Amino acid sequence: MDIVAVKPETRDRKGFFIHEAAYKLMGVDRSGWAIICRNDATCHYVDPDDLQLPDVSGIALD
Template structure:
């Protein structure tokens, strides 16, 4: 998956177990441990399970 706009699935939690607020997130990266880094804005970022993401635009693509 490449960087782009994503939404989160209902009930998604971050790596600390806290529920995430709804919004349009920017997918920054997926690290070597399997966590996706998403940011709501310049100050709010979370690590989440990539399975909790929904593609928001065609700017996100699955790389093979």
Template sequence: MFSADTYNFEVQPGTRNHKGYFVQETAYKLVGIDQAGWALICQDNTTCHYVDPDNLHEVLGQTVM
């Protein structure tokens, strides 16, 4: 379960976005989860992906820039 006060996550190895492309294994900020169940994650202001929320795990004690 994800805690409500942190939004920093990493993707599991082999995670693909909603288009089927592999997502870089790095830290992301969770923006939200849409009605279809996809998690919107962003690495920065221009790099965002929709992924399966089950492929995310919390990053504790780190800040995503």
């Protein structure tokens, strides 16, 4: 599992804004949505193009 961040203004597949934070990338489903989770209870489906890899300080790279 990779740690990723989301770009500002990222929305999930239902159209809701996603909090800018570090997430675990769980994978990509068959329809192309990335599955990201903050913990065992909070996961989101997002466009993979809206993901960023954080730098060593934990801040997302542009």
